[in-house]
Amino acid sequence: MRLLTLSFDNGPDPHVTPRVLDILASHAVTAHFFVLGKNLVSDEGRRLVERARDEGHLVGNHSFTHAVPLGEDVRPEAVEAEIAATDALLSPLVPPPKRFRPFGGGGKLGPHLLNQGAVDHLLTHRYSCVLWNSVPGDWLDPKGWPERALEDCTTRPHTLMVLHDIPDACLEGLDGFLHKAKALGLHFTTECPRDCVPIVEGRIACDLTGLVAPA
Numbered sequence: 001m002r003l004l005t006l007s008f009d010n011g012p013d014p015h016v017t018p019r020v021l022d023i024l025a026s027h028a029v030t031a032h033f034f035v036l037g038k039n040l041v042s043d044e045g046r047r048l049v050e051r052a053r054d055e056g057h058l059v060g061n062h063s064f065t066h067a068v069p070l071g072e073d074v075r076p077e078a079v080e081a082e083i084a085a086t087d088a089l090l091s092p093l094v095p096p097p098k099r100f101r102p103f104g105g106g107g108k109l110g111p112h113l114l115n116q117g118a119v120d121h122l123l124t125h126r127y128s129c130v131l132w133n134s135v136p137g138d139w140l141d142p143k144g145w146p147e148r149a150l151e152d153c154t155t156r157p158h159t160l161m162v163l164h165d166i167p168d169a170c171l172e173g174l175d176g177f178l179h180k181a182k183a184l185g186l187h188f189t190t191e192c193p194r195d196c197v198p199i200v201e202g203r204i205a206c207d208l209t210g211l212v213a214p215a
Contacts, residue, residue, distance in 0.1 A: 003158040004186045005193075006031035007132065009062055009101065011165035012039055012048035020165045020174065021051060027178045029188045030056045032130065033165065034101040037064030037086030040093075049093045058190055060099030060130060061086045069103045071112040071213035079117045087125075097201050098127040107135030107162060114212045119199070126202030131211075133196055134161040138170040145170065146177035153186055158193040 006024075011017045012035055024031060033052050039045045049059055063070075063082040070078060083100060091098070100122060102113040109131065122129055133156065136149035145163075153159045163170040181188075198206045 002153060002156075002184075002186050003189050003191070004153055004181060005158070005160045005189055005191065006163065007034060007101070007130070007161065008032070008163050008165040008170070009034045010066060011035055012045050012052070013166050014044050014048070016167055016169070016171055017048045017052075017165045019171055021048075021055060021057075023171075023175050023178070024057075025055060026175070027182070029178060030058075030190050032058045032060060032099070032190060034060045034062035034099070034130070035086075035090065036062055036066050037082075037089055038066075040086070040089040046089070046093060049090070053094050058099065059090070059094045060101055061090055061127075062101045063103050066103050069105050069112040070118045071110075071115050073115070078115070079121045083118065083121055096126070098125060099130050100127045101130050101132075104132075104135075107132070107137070109211070111210060111213045114208075116212060116215055119208065119212055122199050123202050123204070127199060128197055128201055129199035130160075130192055131196045131198065132160050132162045133193060134159045136161065136163075138163050138173070139166065139168065142168050142170070142172050144173075146173040146180065149177060150180055150184065153181065153184070160192055160196045 064086045134152040136145040138145040
């Protein structure tokens with residue numbers, strides 16, 4: 001049995017996220033949503049997080065601005081400005097454990113993802129750090145991404161896919177993709193592949209080499 005974990009980054013968006021939630025509900029699929037702090041300063045953004053939570057989805061922190069990967073951010077206050085500031089808005093809305101997804105800059109994995117300050121913060125505040133193993137590029141090709149996504153799912157036993165609940169990304173192809181994924185026998189889960197979670201609730205679970213910028 002092949003497993004598929006869906007995740008949606010960069011929301012919530014007032015126009016797209018409700019429709020994504022409707023589609024997921026129609027398929028009885030639950031997912032991860034990694035949200036931006038800048039989208040939680042509005043009442044509407046916070047209400048969408050509450051809706052996702054109440055419908056069984058898991059909601060995590062994806063930085064405040066989504067502007068510069070933490071491993072490349074030279075600001076001394078970067079961790080506070082990106083992780084902690086988002087958590088201040090998010091933690092009243094969603095229960096622990098805390099989840100953080102670093103900004104990959106186009107879905108890339110590498111030492112640009114984190115700096116040592118970010119790692120220390122994640123450990124101290126008992127975060128899980130959730131990465132990915134499939135980025136079908138929905139924001140680059142809103143119509144063509146489902147074909148690449150389905151192909152990805154056949155290459156490994158458990159796929160953790162990054163999609164985006166933002167304009168001109170996954171929405172147009174999402175319903176059809178879910179129908180085809182089910183037809184292929186994929187089993188949807190919110191569990192994550194072990195190698196995609198290098199930090200688990202404040203504990204280093206696997207080698208962070210290659211994910212953290214040199215000091």
